[in-house]
Amino acid sequence: MPPAQRLSDIDIQRELGRLAGWSRRGDVLVKTFQFPTFRAGIDFVSRVADAADAVDHHPDVDIRYTKITCTLSTHSAGGITAKDLALAADIDRAAMT
Numbered sequence: 578m579p580p581a582q583r584l585s586d587i588d589i590q591r592e593l594g595r596l597a598g599w600s601r602r603g604d605v606l607v608k609t610f611q612f613p614t615f616r617a618g619i620d621f622v623s624r625v626a627d628a629a630d631a632v633d634h635h636p637d638v639d640i641r642y643t644k645i646t647c648t649l650s651t652h653s654a655g656g657i658t659a660k661d662l663a664l665a666a667d668i669d670r671a672a673m674t
Contacts, residue, residue, distance in 0.1 A: 581658035624671035
């Protein structure tokens with residue numbers, strides 16, 4: 578499989594328009610999710626882990642009680658790739674279950 582290619586600024590902005598709540602901070606995508614309880618947040622992190630393992634692409638996850646922040650970047654490409662955008666959509670789906 579060829580290495581992932583960094584996306585252009587225009588491509589990233591276009592795709593962010595389809596991903597509610599995600600923002601770009603330099604070379605990463607970031608979104609913070611809020612849950613009613615600590616357990617609900619941890620259950621979400623477990624679903625994110627399953628989704629990430631399925632595509633072999635893993636976010637940085639910061640747990641702060643009921644707030645979970647996911648950060649995505651393709652380190653081997655040095656920035657944001659289609660893999661990050663696809664995983665962002667998967668993470669959004671994980672938040673809805």
